Amino acid sequence: MGREITLFESEERKSRADVSAFLRAVAEKIDTGRVTLKQGDTELALDLPGQLVLEIKVEDEEKGGKGMQHSLEIEIKWWEGIEDSGGVELG
Secondary structure (H helix, E strand, O other), X not given: OOOOOOOOOOOOOOOHXXXXXXHHHHHHHHHHOEEEXXXXXXXXXXXXXXXXXXXXXXXXXXXXXXXXEEEEEEEEEOEOOEOOOOOOOOO
């Protein structure tokens, strides 16, 4: 396995409305092919290829005294120089 390097990371509480607004804004940026993430003085610009891999995962995890943690993970991946074809349907 290759080595993983974290270039940017953020985790914060937001209202459901704020999360959905952020995701809509990300979707608009994905359409343009460029997503720029900013937090304080940190900025990371991503140039996206025409084909991406969309991974969706739903998990439940027991967190001891805190109870059950539920998560919906949406991950977008791509490889340098590789264009892949295929489709995902939202049902």
